[in-house]
Structure formats: C-alpha cells, structure tokens
Amino acid sequence: MTQVAVYGSGSWGTAFAAILADAGCRVTLWARREDVVSSINAERVNADYLPELRLPEGVRATTDFAEAAEGAEFAVLSVPSQTLRENLARWAGVLPADAVLVSLMKGVELGTAKRMSEVVEEVAGAGPERVAVLSGPNLAGEIAQRQPAAAVVACRDESVARRLQAACHTPYFRPYTNTDVVGCELGGAVKNVIALAVGIAEGMGLGENTKAALMTRGLAETSRLGLAMGADPQTFAGLAGMGDLIATCSSPLSRNTTFGTNLGRGMSVEETIAVTRQTAEGVKSCRSVLDLARRHGVEMPITETVVGIVHEGTSPRVAVKELMSRTAKAEHR
Structure with a gap:
C-alpha cells in the first residue's frame, strides 16, 4: 500500500x-x-x-x-x-x-x-x-x-x-x-489573478460580457507568458488552463473571486483580508506574476490592472476605464 x-x-x-x-x-x-x-x-x-x-x-x-x-x-x-x-x-x-x-x-x-x-x-x-x-x-x-x-x-x-x-x-x-510542468503551474498561478479581476467586475455590478472578456483575454495573457517560458500551448486549452480558469472565475466557492468581489463593492484590501479566513493566492502572487512577465518581455494588461487595484490603490472604476482605453490591436498578437 x-x-x-x-x-x-x-x-x-x-x-x-x-x-x-x-x-x-x-x-x-x-x-x-x-x-x-x-x-x-x-x-x-x-x-x-x-x-x-x-x-x-x-x-x-x-x-x-x-x-x-x-x-x-x-x-x-x-x-x-x-x-x-x-x-x-x-x-x-x-x-x-x-x-x-x-x-x-x-x-x-x-x-x-x-x-x-x-x-x-x-x-x-x-x-x-x-x-x-x-x-x-x-x-x-x-x-x-x-x-x-x-x-x-x-x-x-x-x-x-x-x-x-x-x-x-x-x-x-x-x-x-x-x-509540461511549466504550463500547468502558470495556468494555476495566473488564473487566481484573473479571478480577482472577474470578482472585481462582479462586485462593480458588471455583467457576463465583461466577465467572459476578462476570462478569455486572461487566458491569452497566460498563454503568451507560457509560450515565452517554453510551455506547451495545448496545456492552456486543457484542465490546468481553461478548466481551472473557468471553475475559479465562476464559482462562489472561489477565494480569489470572492476577494475581488469585495474589492469591487468598495471594500479596501485590509477590510477584505479581515473578513477572509483563507488565503487568496492571487492577492500576493499578482505582483510576482507581473514581475515574471516583465522579465520575459510579455505584456499582461489585466494582471497589471489587478496589481494597480490591489497594491497601488487604483480605483476599480478608473482601472477599468484605463484597461478599455488601451490601443486597439489584432486578437492573436
């Protein structure tokens, strides 16, 4: 045994x-x-x-x-x-x-x-x-x-x-x-950051279009970073990528989504930590994910927005406006 x-x-x-x-x-x-x-x-x-x-x-x-x-x-x-x-x-x-x-x-x-x-x-x-x-x-x-x-x-x-x-x-x-250890780990780490973004949108009263866009573009960010680090792109279409992202961003059982929802409703980070009994990994890891992306020259605007809200005091409404006003581009670049 x-x-x-x-x-x-x-x-x-x-x-x-x-x-x-x-x-x-x-x-x-x-x-x-x-x-x-x-x-x-x-x-x-x-x-x-x-x-x-x-x-x-x-x-x-x-x-x-x-x-x-x-x-x-x-x-x-x-x-x-x-x-x-x-x-x-x-x-x-x-x-x-x-x-x-x-x-x-x-x-x-x-x-x-x-x-x-x-x-x-x-x-x-x-x-x-x-x-x-x-x-x-x-x-x-x-x-x-x-x-x-x-x-x-x-x-x-x-x-x-x-x-x-x-x-x-x-x-x-x-x-x-x-x-593909690299791809599996990145999928699990970055989805927590995207779940914070989805939770913030939920807390602000934004709808399914917004949340679907965040999940989809969040997966694109994860894939870009993974490719730069030598991961297999198929991993991000599987359970450790898309599967984990969907579950974490869609469920009320998700610590990261719940944390983000409280932020979107106007609670401070400190207030949200005080009412959260368990660790929301994305709160700390969003900074290290962004650091990792910058070391590999990869653009991750949603992750950067989450860092701004969680660690730099950016208002969620200001952050959404800045994210949506970025220069238009082709989807797969």
Whole structure:
C-alpha cells in the first residue's frame, strides 16, 4: 500500500488527503495545530476547513513533520505559496531521499518570481524527475462531496506522473498525466489573478460580457507568458488552463473571486483580508506574476490592472476605464 505524507491541513490539503485514502493509500496529514490533529484523529473531521467531509480511516494526522514523512513515497505540499520556502527548509531534512515531492500550490514566489516546483527543487535539492505538480478545476468544497472532478498531474518524468496518477485515481477523481510542468503551474498561478479581476467586475455590478472578456483575454495573457517560458500551448486549452480558469472565475466557492468581489463593492484590501479566513493566492502572487512577465518581455494588461487595484490603490472604476482605453490591436498578437 502506498504511503503518502500531506503537509498542510487547509481545505485543499484535507480534500486531497481524502482522495488519496479513497484511492487506497495510507495518508499521514501534517497539521500545525494540535486541536486540528485531535479532531481529525478522534472525529474524522477537519472542523475548521471542511466540516462537511468525513475523512476515511486511511487518513491520520500529526503535528510532527518527521513522523509524517516516515516511509512516504510521495510528499504532498499544500501550504500558502509564499510560505513554501520557509516551511520546506524545515521539512526537507526528514523527507525520504527517493520520495516524489508533489506541489498542490498555485502561485509564484515574491522576489524571485520562481514557480513552486523551482522552489521545491532548490530548497529540497531534488531533481525535476522527483518533483510533480497537480492542477486543475478542483474546488475543495465540491471534492469534499465527492462530486466528479478531473485534474492534471505533471512531471518531467512521465513514469513518475503515471505513478502519481495511480495513487490519486478514484471513481470520482480522474487525473490525467502531462510532462509540461511549466504550463500547468502558470495556468494555476495566473488564473487566481484573473479571478480577482472577474470578482472585481462582479462586485462593480458588471455583467457576463465583461466577465467572459476578462476570462478569455486572461487566458491569452497566460498563454503568451507560457509560450515565452517554453510551455506547451495545448496545456492552456486543457484542465490546468481553461478548466481551472473557468471553475475559479465562476464559482462562489472561489477565494480569489470572492476577494475581488469585495474589492469591487468598495471594500479596501485590509477590510477584505479581515473578513477572509483563507488565503487568496492571487492577492500576493499578482505582483510576482507581473514581475515574471516583465522579465520575459510579455505584456499582461489585466494582471497589471489587478496589481494597480490591489497594491497601488487604483480605483476599480478608473482601472477599468484605463484597461478599455488601451490601443486597439489584432486578437492573436
């Protein structure tokens, strides 16, 4: 039986632990807080994040990160993107030398503009053949209800991707393999930024035309950046690209869209953070995504607009006017 360590007991880490156990794995879920561990082990519930999900018996929890790592064939990382480097620096020494390191995170590191797999490789000293990512339209609340869903598991080594695919394939969760790690990660990171834009439009009372335009042109921005970084363009038409973008921008379960909606209604960033219990990755990652785009000479006007609203105090109405007044151009340039 495959042994898996999951580091991070938030909504997605908890939901993915359930997927793995439903697929037949033994899962040790690391949580920072003792009360979360006690609740999971005694009551089979993570009351703080997914109270509706009864965890399978194959999941047990611990606050000891070394204990979680014991015998793990896969070490799944599910923490906020901007905390990965610090956390992994503590965990790396106890992870089995042959364990596959799996990133569930969808962000770009501030300062370095590195993708999460690049941070994992650097901090853990792992080659790309030991680092995988999982991405796709996977809202944790729906996964908790075991509704049918699909995802992409990507690794430079296709045989590793197939191993991970087998470890998380259940009757309700269908993973596909891919070797385009860059494309899968960019799709997951940039869609959070576009979801903020769509949420802002929603909060301003703008309609479906506006939101559809933002999603479509947002996907174009993602694709331009991906092509500049050597990604496969087909990735952005798949689950890790268009699929994740649609789910995140369309669902009230989306943290980033909800965050943007509050901004569009006139709340400040600080007020919105105060009423948001969970991390909206796009809030911090929008700056690092824009930094990454500028390093590659790629124009990303929607991302730039979101940065202006979230970090530079630009009024949403002024930002929309500026975005719409840009010079007209051909669609596919």
